[in-house]
Amino acid sequence: MRTPRVPDPRVCSIDAALKIIGEKWSLLIIREITFGQHRFDDIVFNTGGSRDILAARLRSLQETGLVRREPYEAKPERFEYHLTEAGEQLFTVMQSIRDWGDRYARTDPENIVSFYHDCGARLRPELICQDCGGPIDASNLHGDREVHRSDLPAS
Amino acid sequence: MRTPRVPDPRVCSIDAALKIIGEKWSLLIIREITFGQHRFDDIVFNTGGSRDILAARLRSLQETGLVRREPYEAKPERFEYHLTEAGEQLFTVMQSIRDWGDRYARTDPENIVSFYHDCGARLRPELICQDCGGPIDASNLHGDREVHRSDLPAS
Numbered sequence: 467m468r469t470p471r472v473p474d475p476r477v478c479s480i481d482a483a484l485k486i487i488g489e490k491w492s493l494l495i496i497r498e499i500t501f502g503q504h505r506f507d508d509i510v511f512n513t514g515g516s517r518d519i520l521a522a523r524l525r526s527l528q529e530t531g532l533v534r535r536e537p538y539e540a541k542p543e544r545f546e547y548h549l550t551e552a553g554e555q556l557f558t559v560m561q562s563i564r565d566w567g568d569r570y571a572r573t574d575p576e577n578i579v580s581f582y583h584d585c586g587a588r589l590r591p592e593l594i595c596q597d598c599g600g601p602i603d604a605s606n607l608h609g610d611r612e613v614h615r616s617d618l619p620a621s
Numbered sequence: 622m623r624t625p626r627v628p629d630p631r632v633c634s635i636d637a638a639l640k641i642i643g644e645k646w647s648l649l650i651i652r653e654i655t656f657g658q659h660r661f662d663d664i665v666f667n668t669g670g671s672r673d674i675l676a677a678r679l680r681s682l683q684e685t686g687l688v689r690r691e692p693y694e695a696k697p698e699r700f701e702y703h704l705t706e707a708g709e710q711l712f713t714v715m716q717s718i719r720d721w722g723d724r725y726a727r728t729d730p731e732n733i734v735s736f737y738h739d740c741g742a743r744l745r746p747e748l749i750c751q752d753c754g755g756p757i758d759a760s761n762l763h764g765d766r767e768v769h770r771s772d773l774p775a776s
Contacts, residue, residue: 471662475669477732479722480652480715481645486726487718490636490643497635500759507626514630531725552725557759558748560635562717563642567634570686570707571641577632584761587752593713594749597742604655604712606739 486530487556491515491523493563496532496549496556504546527553565591641685642711646670646678648718651704651711654688659701687711720746 475481487493494513503509506524510517524547527533532553535545549556568578581589593602600606630636642648649668658664661679665672679702682688687708690700704711723733736744748757755761 471666473666473669476667477729477734478652479719479727479733481649481722482726483718483722484645484648488643488645488648490639493639493643494636497633511626511628512631514628554759555721555725558746558757559714559717559721561748561757561762562714563638564634566710566714567636567638570710571637572634574632578634579632580765581762582765583750583753583755583757585750585753585755587750589757589762590751591713591748591757592751593716593746595738595740595742596745596747598738598740599754600738600740602713602716602738602744602746604709607716607736607744610735610737 483559486532487559489523491519492527493556493560495520495523495527495547496553497560499533499547499549499553500557500560504548506545506547509547532556561589561591562593565589638714641687642714644678646674647682648711648715650675650678650682650702651687651708652715654702654704654708655712655715659703661700661702664702682708716744716746717748720744 487496491513494515495509498509498512501512503512506517506520509515509524510520513520515523524533528535531550533547534550535547538544538546564581572578583589594600595602642651646668649670650664653664653667656667658667661672661675664670664679665675668675670678679688683690686705688702689705690702693699693701719736727733738744749755750757
């Protein structure tokens with residue numbers, strides 16, 4: 467039996483990103499703003515989240531710099547929500563999640579919304595290396611630091 | 622002032638996917654198994670999550686068919702965790718999140734792990750259309766159903 471070890475979590479950008487967006491309502495808010503829904507009531511309508519939770523997530527997304535608020539009416543003062551650059555750049559993450567969801571998370575294929583690329587094809591996204599254009603998968607990547615730690619001595 | 626509307630959430634694969642993986646510990650477990658960590662103690666060590674939470678998430682990931690358990694020792698009975706095809710296919714999602722996290726979620730750039738593609742380049746992933754090879758962004762996609770609903774009548 468191995469001696470219990472004190473956890474030593476990886477310092478990792480997946481972890482850092484999930485601290486900001488690793489919560490269903492935050493990413494659904496980003497989805498709505500990407501789809502052109504900039505007003506609180508429309509975000510509530512299209513996500514179905516509770517007003518309290520969505521308001522809290524919107525505040526948090528502003529604090530972390532993914533969303534900014536702009537006035538669109540003076541009396542009474544009303545605001546619209548827009549994405550910052552960091553928020554807009556979540557587009558790739560969202561499309562990757564949507565594509566995976568289409569394939570593995572849906573039990574109602576008849577309701578899946580098809581997306582089309584400007585080339586005319588039904589969208590099948592693929593992640594490639596910008597330098598060589600080749601596909602990226604678990605077999606053709608390596609990190610510059612130790613990522614496998616199961617062989618560390620137990621204490 | 623608009624009449625309050627009863628929410629009518631989009632039926633959406635992002636939502637369906639986030640119901641399964643929209644939680645930090647679930648995706649960090651998938652990250653660990655992708656990195657070759659198949660044993661519970663190693664997953665605890667490398668994520669820093671509580672044993673109770675990680676055990677619950679592993680059960681849930683088995684129920685949703687992303688992870689399967691295989692015995693590696695008979696007395697006492699011990700198990701290793703492996704990804705199913707659906708779990709393996711989260712690789713693109715993870716790389717998209719990691720890339721975004723590298724750029725927008727880290728306050729400690731000195732600790733960012735660089736990944737390299739087999740072509741030798743430092744990894745800069747890009748999401749493209751498999752059919753035409755062109756980039757995918759918010760400006761060159763359209764859905765086959767109404768996705769903008771702010772103009773619906775209020776009641």
